[in-house]
Amino acid sequence: MxxxxxxxxxxxxxxxxxxxxxxxxxxxxxxxxxxxxxxxxxxxxxxxxxxxxxxxxxxxxxxxxxxxxxAFGDGTHSCIRIWLLRQFLALLPDQDLYPEVGVRTEADGRGRYIPDGVLAPSGHFAGQGGWADPGGVLMALEITSRDGRTNRRARFDKPFGYAEAGVPVYLLVDRNSATSTVHSEPVNGRYQHVRSCPWKDALRLPLPLHSGPVTLPPLPAKYQTYRPTR
Known part of the structure; x- marks a missing residue:
């Protein structure tokens, strides 16, 4: 466990x-x-x-x-992100999972978030400044870390901030509950669908693509059982 x-x-x-x-x-x-x-x-x-x-x-x-x-992530945090990057590369070769791109969020674009990953078309952020417009972004990714306040924002504040910005899907990989939570269909600043999935199960992502939703395999067991040292 x-x-x-x-x-x-x-x-x-x-x-x-x-x-x-x-x-x-x-x-x-x-x-x-x-x-x-x-x-x-x-x-x-x-x-x-x-x-x-x-x-x-x-x-x-x-x-x-x-x-x-x-907070910056630890080694397991990085491994989970790289594993996800590889999955998207295989499933969606014309999309990239960009690490730590600053994005304008919240109502009227007043928020400034640095997601652990942003799924968008290849080359999407070329020519954009330090804080990119969320238009064209398919998904924002956050992976919990050791810092409690960073994690609380990822769980409770950022679902609203990303929804207000119109990001179609927000994926939260929560290492304390061993679940991945998919937020989707933002309407009036709120995600209409929120679904949590244990890491041992495959994960369906309702990305707004012509090809339809994609399904990620279960997270490898070695990332499910590792506890960072203090």
Whole structure:
């Protein structure tokens, strides 16, 4: 049985200090109970300035008006993503699973998310800036990590943010529950269908393609039982 990665709901102090050092003077940050907060309201334009200046050792997102740190994945996280990439390459050779592409999300495109993967046509993001338009994206992928806050956003906030942006399918691979949850058919900012599937079963994805839905095989057992070290 998969016990999943240990969740740690905090931002490392050294990451916080690096972002503070890079932040413009008018953006004041504080670390409270392991969470980074801005002392003043942060607009999306200010967030983009901060994100451009931040070191490459951190990933910053902007979710419903709040600055958020996104945890990097561990080895198993990377292996699951590569396995998924290989499945899509075999099943949909004209589509690519792009890792960590910044996407505009939420109503009116005000959110700034960095999905663990974005399924879109080959070459789709060529010429786009740091935060791509969600138009043409078939699916967003998130894989849970060790960080509790990152995981809560993936489970509870991002289904709304992706639906509001009109992303047809949102796939959440949850390593703590050993399930994959498929969100589909966004209407008025809400996914109309949400279905969870245990990893031992094949997974049907209702992607908006002329060829119809695709089915992924069960996740390999070696990814279901591995627990990351602390």
């Amino acid at each position: 998969n016990s999943g990665p240990e969740e740690r709901p905090y931002v490392p102090a050294e990451d916080f200090e690096e972002v503070v050092a890079a932040a413009p003077e008018h953006i004041r940050l504080e670390l409270v109970d392991g969470r980074v907060r801005t002392k003043d309201p942060l607009g999306v334009e200010e967030f983009e300035v901060l994100e451009r200046r931040a070191p490459e050792t951190v990933q910053l997102e902007y979710a419903y008006g709040e600055l958020e740190f996104k």
